Amino acid sequence: MRASSQGSLAAATDRWEAVLGTAGSDSFRYGTELFGVVDVLDGSAALRRALTDPSRSGEDKAAVVAGVFGPKVSGAVADLLAGLVRSRWSAEGDLADSIEELGTTSLLAGAESRGDLIRVEDELFRTIRLLADNRELRLALADKDRTVADRQRLLTSLFGARVAPETAALLERALSTHRAPTLTAALVRLNEAAAARRQQLVAVVTAARPLTQVQVARLGEILARAYGRAVQVNVALDPTVVGGLRIQLGDEVIDATMLARLDEAQRRLAG
Template identity: 40%
Template sequence: MRGVSRASLDEVTRRLDALLPSANAATLGHELFEVVALLEQEHSLRRWLADQANAAESKSGLIGHLLESKVSPATVLVVSDIVQARWSNARDLVDAAERTAVYATAAAAEGDQRLGELEDDLFRFGRIVAAEPELRAALTAEGVAVEHKRTLVENLLSGKVDAATLCLVTEAVTRPRGRTLEQGLDHFGQLVAERAKRYVAVVRTAVPLSEAQQTRLEAVLTRVYGRAIHLNIEIAPEVVGGLSIRVGDEVIDGTVAGRIAEVRRRLAG
């Protein structure tokens, strides 16, 4: 988001942070995801709420009427804050609602100091899905009922991960919002890292890194980027040697495979 939407998101997030200590974070996150689904489904409602020509009070009043008997007061307050803010377009409004849903869901884990584990759980599940074509096909098949996919996720993960992980994985599977499953899991992981005020570095290496190597790499990347770094390690024999590191959109490729590919590109040019 940029411009007016960025400023509105910052204000909405600030108000959410003030509300979270007195709210049931897990319930708030679940209900906000339901609001996201409603806004995705109701195109006219979404456009009307994002239209800056409509009065903020009218938007808040409509949301109160639609949600008051269906969700907690905390959810009504958060959604009212969102719709009263100014957004560059309807998509930014829905993205803001989704972001608050992820933040609220993560807040339950944050209270238990589990944000790092939550990031790891999302990353690991994404890699499991990528390595299991049949599982991925079952989770992403078109025309399959949402409840069937939700049950499948619960059967896979119930008792193995906490409620926050289960919620975010279920959302990525059942309501992808135009993303692939891997993109959805990665997006949620990035938002969790954002809540922890750190960056995620996806490290691809041919062999596992020792704890000492991981600690040194974290320290180096923290100095480079000026913020704490959470490492997600992916073992990829095809890189041959060295490391490929992705932080956001930036890739540092020090692998043998990367150097060979660069030589080939130069020769071809």
């Protein structure tokens, strides 16, 4: 996303966070409404062009939004959309991508308002691990011959009412969106978004053997010192891991040797 779009999204996010701060349970409804808007935009190139055309006035585009979405969304979401289309976008697809991100933010804010954000983050991570360990399930969920609704039912049936409502909504969304190359990639992004909302990085630690709580805490401390932020350590087991340990933060992979060097460097800096 280029500078104009990034600036527009950042400004909208700041305004929207102020709304979410007092929305409570309404945040869930806002999130699902925003996802519905994205679906409409994804299905209409003409509408995307109309709402991002720099030659049209902001008021004209806001009027289009009101006509198309006004009767279908809450007042808060309608105001958000009006502000978004008045902004500048580098590419027509950036508007829908930004609304998708704001929808995710809304659901996570709803979980946060109930004190369930950590739960949602953990449930997303456990789903990622379940897919990693179950090839048949991955293939079934990736089967394009099955409808999205069918695949959503399959995924939801694995958990039922056992997960937070925000987790269920995000899982279903991950199946229907095209904004990630795979379901697992979509879930990783959502997991990282939940962690970021708690101002933490997520480290996925794949170990050959189970780690003790002391070892997990120690890993978190080393990584936090190295990256200057709190780090949530999620542990998965894989006996084939070379060296016994593999750590991934976003796109960066750290092996056990590098971790030891980081720890030693931090010790020296600390005197």
